[in-house]
Amino acid sequence: EEEAWRVEGLISASSTTTVVGARKVGKTTFTYNMLNSYLHGTPQLGAFPTNPVVRRLGYVNMELTKKQSKKWFRRSPIGSSDKVTVWNLRGMPNPFRSDASLKKFAAEARADDIEVMFIDPFSGVYTGNGKKSIDNDEVKEFLLKLEAFKVEANISELVILVHAGWDGSRSRGASALEDHPDTIITLEADKQQNRFISAIGRDVEIEEGMVKFDKTTGLLTYTTGGKKVTGIDVARNKIISTLRKFPSINAGQLQLSLIHI
Numbered sequence: 001e002e003e004a005w006r007v008e009g010l011i012s013a014s015s016t017t018t019v020v021g022a023r024k025v026g027k028t029t030f031t032y033n034m035l036n037s038y039l040h041g042t043p044q045l046g047a048f049p050t051n052p053v054v055r056r057l058g059y060v061n062m063e064l065t066k067k068q069s070k071k072w073f074r075r076s077p078i079g080s081s082d083k084v085t086v087w088n089l090r091g092m093p094n095p096f097r098s099d100a101s102l103k104k105f106a107a108e109a110r111a112d113d114i115e116v117m118f119i120d121p122f123s124g125v126y127t128g129n130g131k132k133s134i135d136n137d138e139v140k141e142f143l144l145k146l147e148a149f150k151v152e153a154n155i156s157e158l159v160i161l162v163h164a165g166w167d168g169s170r171s172r173g174a175s176a177l178e179d180h181p182d183t184i185i186t187l188e189a190d191k192q193q194n195r196f197i198s199a200i201g202r203d204v205e206i207e208e209g210m211v212k213f214d215k216t217t218g219l220l221t222y223t224t225g226g227k228k229v230t231g232i233d234v235a236r237n238k239i240i241s242t243l244r245k246f247p248s249i250n251a252g253q254l255q256l257s258l259i260h261i
Helices: 027-040 066-074 099-111 136-152 231-245 251-257
Strands: 005-007 016-021 056-061 084-088 114-120 157-163 183-189 195-201 204-213 220-224
Touching (some): 016 027, 016 136, 027 056, 027 066, 027 157, 027 183, 027 220, 066 084, 099 114, 099 136, 231 251
Parallel strands (some): 056 084, 114 157
Antiparallel strands (some): 183 195, 195 204, 204 220
């Protein structure tokens, strides 16, 4: 059968997607834009046609406080909707902590008619190995439990937010987090805090492009092109600027001028 898409060329129906990014890179803002597109059928990032949900969306928040969560939702582009259920569970029992609690949560999600569920973040719900998500076997087992939960809860798709490792471009922890998803969406920031997005997966290959944020609407847009500003770029520009300003500077003084880059 021809593949059905939730987001054309990016996220297929009945899939599991991870959104990978370092802290403060904008994963939550990006996810709220996903929610907006899933609710209203507007193109994701202004570029990818999206099929809206027929039933409801679920959002498991393990990171923000309830007050923070409400604030973020209010300033998001979603607007008012009765088709979103939010579980604010920071400091609360983890519904994925045991088979019994997982079964109970699946029944709750099914009763609420959830079609797509977002989990924010993976580290907040992962229960294996003292929560150090480095053991491949344990991470694989947990991800398979999530897939079984998806079936039992009659959920079509899971979207899981994952913290990136030190380089900002790969999931932090076990390689199973890279192997399991149908689509991996990666958000990165350069040295000037410009945001970039790329995606790979099964029949998915979205080239890296810049993401622009409209503060007025809260919407993100994707454009191809644009080049990341690296640490080398910043250092080169600093060296050129310093040499133009102080032509007779010595090597030691030049090195000192670069310390705080």
